[in-house]
Amino acid sequence: MRRSLIIAMGARAIRTLTAARSHRGRYPARDQTTSFLGPEPRGKDARTWHIRDKRKLSPRLREFFLYSPALGRTVGVRVLLPGIPAEVSPVIHLFHGGGDDFRSWTDFGSAEGLTLDSPYLVVMPDGGAGTYSRLAVGSKVHDWPRFHTEEIPAFLKANFSVDWAPASQLVAGLSMGGYGAMKYAAWHPDRYGSAAAFSSPLDPLSTVPAFDIIAMREGARSLSLFGDPALDRSEWLANSPYALAENLRGLDLWFSAGSGSLEGAKDRDLLESMISSQGERFSARLNSLGIRHSWFPRTSGLHNWTSWERELGAWLKTLSRRRNYASSDRRRTDRVADGGQFTFLTGHALFDIHGWRVEISRRRAQVVRFDAVSAAGFSLTGTGSFRVRTPGLFDPGRRYDISVSGPSGDNAYQQKADKKGRLTFTGRLAAAMHDPIIPGKRTAHFATLGQDEVTTVRIASAPGDTAVDGERSTADVPDPSQTESTDDPTGVYIESGRESTAADSSER
Secondary structure, X not given: OHHHHHHHHHHHHHXXXXXXXXXXXXXXXXXXXXXXXXXXXXXXXXXXXXXXXXXXXXXXXXXXXXXXXXXXXXXXXXXXXXXXXXXXXXXXEEEOOOOOOOOHHHHOOOHHHHOOOOXXXXXXXXXXXXXXXXXXXXXXXXXHHHHHHHHHHHHHHHHOOEOOOHHHEEEEEEOHHHHHHHHHHHHOOOOOXXXXXXXXXXXXXXXXXXXXHHXXXXXXXXOXXXXXXXXXXXXXXXXXXXXXXXXXXXXXXEEEEOOOOOOOOOOOOHHHHHHHHHHHHHHHHHHXXXXXXXXXXXXXXXXXXXXXXXXXXXXXXXXXXXOOOOOHHHHHHHHHOOOOOEEEEEOOOEEEEOOEEEEEEOOOOOOEEXXXXXXXXXXXXXXXXXXXXXXXXXXXXXXXXXXXXXXXEEEEEEEEXXXXXXXXXXXXXXXXXXXXXXXXXXXXXXXXXXXXXXXXXXXXXXXXXXXXXXXXXXXXXXXXXXXXXXXXXXXXXXEEOOOOOOOOOOOO
């Protein structure tokens, strides 16, 4: 009964928000159509993304319709050319919220005017109902993360001159779009340098009914997005910026929310108030991890385009002030390419991070910690079996001593680096042999059993081994985590804001 009441109230709130937005123009989700393009591609034409139509809407604004294999249909994308042209341009991936579409930021949010004096190419892809997640709708799967993080970059690379350095890749959005921005940044901290969220729910487990409503708006069944919050908790955590906050270290983080009220008004926007409280908790979470960020809880503001237009302008002004700023965290990120240490949390069974490729064979969803990763080794937590391939950090053709310690025992052997200087390891994690294929009441405990067990891999050059170039060396591979760092520990700071609704509020 309580759940039905919450869903009904949420659906009513979305209908009210839709009606309010219609006063500012035609509601985009009701106006979007691709029927003029004819039938969707099939066969060979449906295997790769391609542009089906494009238009020039203004000197800077372009509109494209792309066929997406990840979605199995054609969707829209708008692109704003840089206001300050350059040979290569940094990119802002700007996402809309639930109930809007790829036109919304330019139709309602003044994105074109706000970016007039900026060097950024702004790409605004469609996000459907706004789940920013992989979603089963009937017999089809809408893979929005794949569309946004793989196909859109490929589209940009093929059509625009873009700077692909992580510091030049920024991701931002409003409401559910801000959730998607923070989640993608947590999934791919090696791709993005900045992430921003305006009035966004950043802890899905605290807002289960809202996420359920958004998924049903796209045509999915109730509780089909990440599953049951209790039984499928790992899936919710794997899609939660709050749970994956550790991955955001070293990024420029900027998020804001209104108070849910306007000065002199008695009515309150409960949705914005709830989001503001989530922002407070997300900031506290980052504080506890020592991760620098900018959090701006506004003294007024509702969940509407007036607020989001203001926040986009404030964030862009912040970017202009920071454009040439290099933090100690970024220097630490740069060291990763040379074997520097990092930690990564993920719910994916297959992932690439900083050149490392990890595959985990498992039968139940789990959040994996890929920890203390460097040229000297790494550790993994979780159940199942694993295969890890390193980047080219080692001397091609040289032998290395490998030691693997975990729940299944200890193992030591030698391995020769391949022609690209990579090593590949395979092994078992906890519960690899008895994790159930079909979960049920009698086997429910297997869902978490062993997930905290640690398997450690250590790498050292084999004594007396000769490298390909004929030079003899007996030194172990150094552990960058033990080398002297030039990073200033006092460089980590938390930046907060308690400004009013002024768009150009200065940072604290």
